[in-house]
Amino acid sequence: MKKTILLVSALISTFTFANVDTVKRNLEKNYPDIKIDNLQPTEMKGIYSGFMSGQLVYVNDDAQHLLAGTMVRLKDKENLSKNLLIKQNSIDWNALNLNDAVKIVKGSGTRKIVVFSDPNCPYCKNLEEELKKLKDVTIYTFIVPFKPQSIIPSKQVFCEKNPAQAWTDLISKGIQPSSKATCENPIDRNLALARTIGITGTPSIIFSNGFKVSGAYPAEKIEEIFKEFGL
Known part of the structure; x- marks a missing residue:
């Protein structure tokens, strides 16, 4: 029982402390040729946004999956991808x-x-x-x-x-x-x-x-x- 609790605690710790630096390290380790700029967490847990060759993409914690497309918040139908694109490509x-x-x-x-x-x-x-x-x-x-x-x-x-x-x-x-x-x-x-x-x-x-x-x-x-x- 004690071992089970320790294992669960370790898993929780792993997910809790996954962050942008973790994703960057995983990318560098697994796919050093792929360059994603401006990595940042999204509202979707475990998913991070960034820009690859000017295109908005999404990558998960372990940097094993890459998505390109639109992220929509269902609660209010807000197009989060559109907001990111505007923010990334805006001038005062x-x-x-x-x-x-x-x-x-x-x-x-x-x-x-x-x-x-x-x-x-x-x-x-x-x-x-x-x-x-x-x-x-x-x-x-x-x-x-x-x-x-x-x-x-x-x-x-x-x-x-x-x-x-x-x-x-x-x-x-x-x-x-x-x-x-x-x-x-x-x-x-x-x-x-x-x-x-x-x-x-x-x-x-x-x-x-x-x-x-x-x-x-x-x-x-x-x-x-x-x-x-x-x-």
């Missing part, structure tokens, strides 16, 4: 200095997005064509010349009489800004901002609730995100 909108962006208002402009774009990025050009299809939206474009050949024209955009038109001509038609003068511009600040909030590639889109996505999203997908978040 108020931390963005919109005065450093090129502003384009379409229709009422009631919906708002921020775009980080490089004029020589082909995917940025594709996104620009998709953005033209949106209605009633204000688009703030932070020009971030990650490519060396983009630095000079990016700065010259702000020397033009109409920077918004100059940006549209540059990104959509490849028309270089006509001004050869030097002027005050936010390019260095934009690059610093991108580094600060973890944007290392273009294009990236930030919605007004802070949700961030990367890539040349089609207009219909952007509309779906607006609808999903009630923006």
